[in-house]
Structures are given as C-alpha cells and as structure tokens.
Amino acid sequence: MSEAIMGLEPAAVWNYFEELSQIPRESGNEAAFQAYLLDFAKNRGLSADFDPAGNVIIRKPASPGNDLVPAVVMQGHMDMVCVKTPSSNHDFTRDPIRLVRKDAWMHADETTLGADNGIAVAMALAVLADPEAVHGPLEALFTTSEETGLTGAFGLDTDMLSARRLINLDSEEEGVFIIGCAGGSEVIGRIRAETTPIPADSQGWNIRLSGFLGGHSGGEIHTGRGNAIRYGMRFLRELSSDPDMQLMIADIDSGSKRNVIPSTFTCTFAAAPGKEDAVIQATERLMTAFKSELAVKDPDAAAELTSQNLPLEAVTAARSKAVIDAVYVTPCGPETWSSDIEGMVETSSNLAVIKLEKGEFFIDTSQRSSIESAREEIAERTRTALELSGARTEIVNVYPSWTPNFSSSFARLCAESYRAFTGKAPEVTAIHAGLECGVINSKVAGMDSISFGPDIKGAHSVEERLHIESTARVYNFLVQLLKDFCTKP
Numbered sequence: 001m002s003e004a005i006m007g008l009e010p011a012a013v014w015n016y017f018e019e020l021s022q023i024p025r026e027s028g029n030e031a032a033f034q035a036y037l038l039d040f041a042k043n044r045g046l047s048a049d050f051d052p053a054g055n056v057i058i059r060k061p062a063s064p065g066n067d068l069v070p071a072v073v074m075q076g077h078m079d080m081v082c083v084k085t086p087s088s089n090h091d092f093t094r095d096p097i098r099l100v101r102k103d104a105w106m107h108a109d110e111t112t113l114g115a116d117n118g119i120a121v122a123m124a125l126a127v128l129a130d131p132e133a134v135h136g137p138l139e140a141l142f143t144t145s146e147e148t149g150l151t152g153a154f155g156l157d158t159d160m161l162s163a164r165r166l167i168n169l170d171s172e173e174e175g176v177f178i179i180g181c182a183g184g185s186e187v188i189g190r191i192r193a194e195t196t197p198i199p200a201d202s203q204g205w206n207i208r209l210s211g212f213l214g215g216h217s218g219g220e221i222h223t224g225r226g227n228a229i230r231y232g233m234r235f236l237r238e239l240s241s242d243p244d245m246q247l248m249i250a251d252i253d254s255g256s257k258r259n260v261i262p263s264t265f266t267c268t269f270a271a272a273p274g275k276e277d278a279v280i281q282a283t284e285r286l287m288t289a290f291k292s293e294l295a296v297k298d299p300d301a302a303a304e305l306t307s308q309n310l311p312l313e314a315v316t317a318a319r320s321k322a323v324i325d326a327v328y329v330t331p332c333g334p335e336t337w338s339s340d341i342e343g344m345v346e347t348s349s350n351l352a353v354i355k356l357e358k359g360e361f362f363i364d365t366s367q368r369s370s371i372e373s374a375r376e377e378i379a380e381r382t383r384t385a386l387e388l389s390g391a392r393t394e395i396v397n398v399y400p401s402w403t404p405n406f407s408s409s410f411a412r413l414c415a416e417s418y419r420a421f422t423g424k425a426p427e428v429t430a431i432h433a434g435l436e437c438g439v440i441n442s443k444v445a446g447m448d449s450i451s452f453g454p455d456i457k458g459a460h461s462v463e464e465r466l467h468i469e470s471t472a473r474v475y476n477f478l479v480q481l482l483k484d485f486c487t488k489p
Contacts, residue, residue: 004099004106008468012129013475016122021097021114027079027148029093030054034078037142040125053155054144060128062136066486069136071163074127074478076120076170077146077436081257081460085110086264105457105465115466116459117146120169123475127482135482139163146170146436147259147460149186149397153439161444165410167478168437168451172219172459174470177418178451179411180404180430181438182218182368185379186258186397189363189386191326193356194319197312198248202270204310205279207235209254211300214263216460217350218368218433221334222343225261226290226298229254229351232265233328235286235303239271239279240321246272247321248314255353258366258397260460262352268308269320280305315356319389323361326389327354330365331382338370345432347374349382363391368432370401402438402449404430410448417484421477426452 005014025033034056041048041058048058056078062069082092088110098109107113124140127133139161143152171178209228213220232254240247248270255262271279283305290301315323331349338344346369353364365382369375383393405411411428418426437449454474455467 002099004101009472010126010475012126013122013471016125017118018099020118020121021099024093024095025079025114026082026092027145030078030144044129046128049160051155051157051160053152053157055152055156055160056142057160058128058140060138060140063134066134066136069486070165071137071139072135072482072485073139073141073161073163073166074124075141075143075166075168075436075440076117076124077143077152078121079145079147080114080116080118081112081147081260083112083256083260083460083462085462101468104468106468107465110462112460112462113464113466115456115464116172117170119454119456119466119471123169123478126475127479133479133482134486136485137163138482143436147257150399150434150436150439153436154399156440156443158444164444164446164448166437166440166447166449168435168449169453169478170435171451171453172456174453174455174467174474175422175424176427176429176452177411177414178431178435179406179408179428179449180370181402181435182370182432183372183375183401183438184366184368184397184399184434185375185395187365187367187379187382187386187393187395189391189393191323191361191363191386191389191391193315193360195313196316198250198270198310198314201273202246202248202310203273203276204250204268204270204308206266206268206306206308207232207283208304209265209301210263210304211302212263213298213463214261214461215458216433217259217261217348217352217366218431219459220261221348221350221432222345224297226294226301227332227351228262228265229327229354230332231286231289231301232267233324235282236267236269236324237328238282238285240324242278244272245275245278246317248317249320249323249356250311250314252354252356252361254355255364257460258352258364259350260352261350263461268310270310270314322389326386326391327351327363329388330385331378335378336374341429344430346370347378348432349378368434370430370432372401399434400438400442402430402435402441405448408448411450413484413488414450414481417481418477421480422473
C-alpha cells in the first residue's frame with residue numbers, strides 16, 4: 001500500500017484502484033488487465049467469461065434470500081487515455097501510474113490518472129469481493145478500448161448478459177444521473193506532402209503553443225477552452241495569406257487522441273528572407289488574442305517563437321497553404337446547443353490531431369450530437385473542408401446516441417434511493433459526451449441503463465484528478481442501491 005492511499009476509505013476500493021494503476025492499460029493494450037480480472041474471479045470462486053472483443057464479465061450469485069431479485073449489471077471500461085507532460089519519461093507500455101494525494105484529490109505524477117474509468121472497475125471489484133454486500137444476481141461487465149471508439153461495446157457478445165438493468169460507472173460528477181448521451185463519429189484526413197528543397201536564403205522558425213487546459217472533447221467542449229490546433233492554424237494562415245511569405249511547413253505536431261482537446265501545438269516552417277518583422281508581429285497578435293479571448297477560460301495559454309535550423313526539404317508553399325486553409329475552416333467547438341436541456345451542447349466537432357509523418361499530413365477529428373442527422377451533417381462538412389486540400393478522407397467509429405427515457409422506472413428507483421441516502425435529489429439528465437450505454441442499449445433488447453460516478457476533473461489530461469470523499473460517498477451509495485433493489489425491485 002502506497003502513502004497516497006494509506007488510511008483512505010473504503011479501503012477495498014482504494015486498494016483495487018492502486019492495483020489497477022500498476023497495470024498498463026492504454027487502449028488496445030488490455031491483455032494484462034483482462035488476465036487480472038479473470039484471476040480475480042477465479043481466486044474468489046466467481047464465474048467469468050470473455051468474448052472475442054476482449055470484454056470480461058464476472059458473475060456473482062445473489063446474497064441469501066435475494067435470488068428472485070432482477071439481475072443488475074455494473075459496467076465500466078478497462079482502458080484509459082494515456083497523456084503525459086512534455087517533461088515526463090513515463091512509458092505507458094510498462095510503467096505503473098504513480099498515485100499522488102493532494103489535499104482532497106487523488107492525482108497522478110505527470111500523467112493521466114486513469115480514474116476514467118479505473119475507479120468504476122475498482123468499485124465493481126470491491127462489491128464483488130464483499131461477502132457482506134446485499135444484492136440480487138450481479139454481473140460486472142468490463143469493456144475494452146472505450147476511449148478509441150467504444151470498440152468493446154460494439155463487439156460485445158450479448159449472450160454473456162442476462163440482466164436488463166445496467167449501472168454504468170463512467171460519469172464524472174457526483175449527484176448527476178445520466179440517462180442519455182450523444183452519438184459520435186470520427187473524420188480522418190490524409191494529405192500527401194509535396195516536398196521541395198528549401199531555398200538557401202529562407203529563414204527557419206518554430207512556433208510553440210502551450211499552457212492550454214485541453215480536456216475531454218465531450219465533457220469540456222462547452223467550456224470555451226482554447227483548442228491549440230485552431231489557434232496554431234490561425235497563426236499560420238495569417239502568414240501564408242501573404243504570397244511573398246512563401247511559408248513552407250517542415251514539421252507540425254499537435255494532439256494525441258480524437259477525444260482530447262489538444263493542449264499544445266508546434267510547427268517548424270521556412271519563410272522568405274526579410275519577413276522577420278511580419279512573423280514576430282503575427283506572434284504578438286496571437287498572444288494579444290489569448291489575453292482577450294482566453295483570459296478567463298484558458299489563462300495560461302502561451303505562444304513562443306524561436307529561430308530554427310531547417311532541414312533540406314519542406315512541403316511546398318502551395319501545398320502548405322492548401323493544408324493550412326483546409327484545417328483552418330474545419331469545424332471546431334460547439335455547433336448548436338440543446339433546446340431540451342439547458343446548457344448542454346447538442347452538436348460539436350473537435351479538431352484533435354494534426355501531424356506530418358511518413359510523407360503525409362494526418363488530421364483526426366471527432367464529432368458528437370444527440371441528433372443523428374446533425375452528427376452526419378457536421379461530419380460531412382468536416383470531410384468537405386479537408387477535401388478542399390486534396391485530402392483522402394474517411395468517416396469511422398460511428399456510434400449511436402442514447403435517447404433519454406425520463407419515464408424509466410429504473411431511473412426513478414435510482415433517484416429515490418439517492419434522495420433517501422443523501423437527503424438530496426439527484427440531477428437526472430443527458431450529456432454531450434459519448435457513453436457505452438448507447439451502444440449496449442442498441443445491442444441488447446430491453447436494456448435500461450443509468451450512469452453515475454464520483455467527481456473527476458480534467459479527464460483525458462495530465463490534470464485528471466479524483467475527489468477522495470466523493471469516491472467514498474458514491475461507492476457507499478452503490479452498495480445501498482443494490483440493497484434497495486432487493487426491497488424495491
């Protein structure tokens with residue numbers, strides 16, 4: 001037991017969370033996690049199965065006298081978004097996440113924490129391991145590669161599930177019960193990089209944007225935080241709009257995952273001689289824009305311009321401008337707002353990744369909407385923008401929305417139990433982020449789902465943190481809720 005979790009309650013939850021933090025589990029690298037879960041079940045005499053998608057289900061019989069209570073699924077995903085600070089040498093393929101307790105919050109040391117969604121798994125394991133817990137038949141479903149396209153949920157062998165009530169533990173605000181979510185898609189563009197020798201008298205520059213908060217492209221898209229790619233392309237477009245600038249991109253790199261708002265941007269480029277003042281002035285205008293546009297929402301956003309040695313070749317000025325213009329007009333941020341739920345984004349797009357590698361530009365974006373036609377339209381508009389530069393595009397990882405059912409008796413029972421347990425009425429709503437419930441509900445006829453969880457801030461970023469007392473309250477409520485199902489089925 002590390003110092004970070006020493007003395008924390010419920011001890012079982014934090015012990016499991018620390019054990020899970022020792023297991024590398026970036027999306028697509030979940031084999032060790034799967035083995036851990038299967039060993040957990042075997043060591044406790046619980047039945048377990050896994051399907052071709054790598055999903056694991058563990059079953060626990062009802063506590064004495066509760067065999068006729070309707071079965072319930074506790075569900076979370078195994079994988080985590082792996083992001084680290086520029087100075088970190090953490091290797092997500094082998095290194096454990098180091099937990100750090102700071103005041104009321106659990107953090108990680110210069111990496112994402114993995115509370116999204118490791119805390120769901122830890123809570124479910126604690127319930128499964130507790131011989132005193134009162135409940136009906138339980139199924140604990142742990143899915144793979146949620147963060148990269150809900151892969152496990154899409155590949156789920158539904159024959160493994162018998163329950164038709166599901167508690168998803170992948171929400172990030174205590175006291176908020178989610179009964180609906182947006183659907184999504186991903187638009188990818190690839191643009192051939194036409195290169196040519198850089199004129200010998202060209203000047204080399206590097207622009208680096210940093211300090212942006214970043215965050216989850218569903219959970220934080222409504223906040224107005226800056227998107228580093230959007231601001232970086234704004235800077236480059238101002239320069240490339242001057243035909244005498246002859247801007248040539250030598251390297252560009254920003255973003256990590258399709259569902260992460262990018263927090264840094266770097267670009268090395270060549271410019272014609274005599275354009276030093278114009279480049280410096282464009283940088284100053286960008287920093288002024290940060291102060292006026294992001295002073296409250298992203299106060300640490302910064303731009304740093306340095307001179308740079310250049311390689312022998314770079315992307316032609318014409319192709320560089322075409323790429324810059326196309327990405328510049330690509331949809332980014334909230335598009336429309338819900339007319340049913342105040343303050344919720346209805347449709348959005350995230351400009352997530354741009355890189356120059358292996359002779360081509362790679363651009364990755366993600367779209368979300370609670371309305372399928374609106375999601376399709378913004379995806380097509382994104383595709384069209386990228387194709388203006390000659391990009392080859394594809395729309396992938398399409399997943400359905402989860403339509404709220406505000407008359408659900410299951411949701412009502414959960415809300416009543418929460419009110420009795422805490423003395424407070426929960427907020428029952430939908431969210432703009434995607435949840436596996438939408439996919440699972442579409443695959444399993446009659447499934448009724450709800451999602452809740454403890455307070456998590458900064459998911460998908462190095463600022464990710466988990467509130468310690470909130471974790472205890474939510475776990476204790478989960479235990480009570482399962483007990484309440486036995487008397488109010």
